[in-house]
Amino acid sequence: MKISGFTIARNVLKYDYPIIESINSILPICDEFIVAVGNSDDSTLDLIKSIDSNKIKIINTVWNDSLRTGGEVLALETDKAFKAISDDTDWAFYIQADEIVHEKYLKNIEKSTRQHLNNKNIDGLLFDYKHFYGSYNYIGTSSNWYRKEIRIIRNNKNIYSYRDAQGFRKDNNKKLFVKQINANIYHYGWVKEPVAMQQKQENFNKLWHNDKWIEQNIVKADKFDYSIIDSLDIFKDKHPDVMKKRISTKNWNFDFDISLNKLSFKEKIKKIVEKISGYRIGEYKNYILIK
Numbered sequence: 001m002k003i004s005g006f007t008i009a010r011n012v013l014k015y016d017y018p019i020i021e022s023i024n025s026i027l028p029i030c031d032e033f034i035v036a037v038g039n040s041d042d043s044t045l046d047l048i049k050s051i052d053s054n055k056i057k058i059i060n061t062v063w064n065d066s067l068r069t070g071g072e073v074l075a076l077e078t079d080k081a082f083k084a085i086s087d088d089t090d091w092a093f094y095i096q097a098d099e100i101v102h103e104k105y106l107k108n109i110e111k112s113t114r115q116h117l118n119n120k121n122i123d124g125l126l127f128d129y130k131h132f133y134g135s136y137n138y139i140g141t142s143s144n145w146y147r148k149e150i151r152i153i154r155n156n157k158n159i160y161s162y163r164d165a166q167g168f169r170k171d172n173n174k175k176l177f178v179k180q181i182n183a184n185i186y187h188y189g190w191v192k193e194p195v196a197m198q199q200k201q202e203n204f205n206k207l208w209h210n211d212k213w214i215e216q217n218i219v220k221a222d223k224f225d226y227s228i229i230d231s232l233d234i235f236k237d238k239h240p241d242v243m244k245k246r247i248s249t250k251n252w253n254f255d256f257d258i259s260l261n262k263l264s265f266k267e268k269i270k271k272i273v274e275k276i277s278g279y280r281i282g283e284y285k286n287y288i289l290i291k
Contacts, residue, residue, distance in 0.1 A: 071164025
């Protein structure tokens with residue numbers, strides 16, 4: 001059995017992405033790792049080249065910056081990386097530049113890929129998510145944060161990245177059939193030095209919206225205001241080992257009183273229902289779960 005990792009990278013230093021930690025978090029169970037490095041304004045390419053592993057395979061790409069609807073360019077770049085995976089690969093493990101897998105899950109992930117290898121009815125494997133916000137001490141708890149997403153897919157080129165590359169589909173817009181596995185993706189996309197986060201907000205939204213929308217909806221500021229959040233909880237577990245150095249160098253403070261949430265009445269009702277039943281009202285599911 002062969003597993004290939006793949007990801008995309010552009011301006012990761014400029015916007016403070018933990019891409020080295022991201023790649024290294026799953027590299028031990030990958031036989032190769034494809035990194036599609038886009039044209040950057042910083043030393044992203046040199047950073048990826050600095051990874052000391054013969055598993056890394058870099059393809060250089062040019063992003064189409066004229067695509068400014070729905071994050072489409074992210075999906076196109078992700079597809080470039082996926083298509084570069086070796087033909088003899090069985091499973092493709094997609095991880096974004098701000099996503100990390102805790103080392104405690106690696107054995108179980110590998111076990112699941114072997115367990116489902118010969119069941120061709122299964123297109124991919126579904127992961128749970130923990131979304132960190134503001135600092136490494138808090139995780140998002142409102143329904144605005146997606147709970148699950150596909151991160152391992154078969155090396156089937158009929159599968160393609162969907163919309164803004166959050167998930168995948170196949171064969172002319174069909175949802176993938178997936179199995180849930182016991183593993184979490186730790187998403188650190190909302191934990192950055194506030195100046196870098198503000199820069200990301202002002203520039204990354206160009207992948208979704210035109211200049212007029214950005215001018216009307218993105219606050220101009222020197223640094224991002226993390227206090228504009230509805231509901232958080234304290235993270236009481238341990239972070240992945242690959243994140244220890246980054247966490248130790250954190251140079252900003254963010255404190256949040258978890259008892260003072262700003263949830264709407266509708267959101268509070270949804271949380272009550274979810275707590276009692278496990279069912280999230282109105283949850284978007286870009287997959288078909290096989291029990």
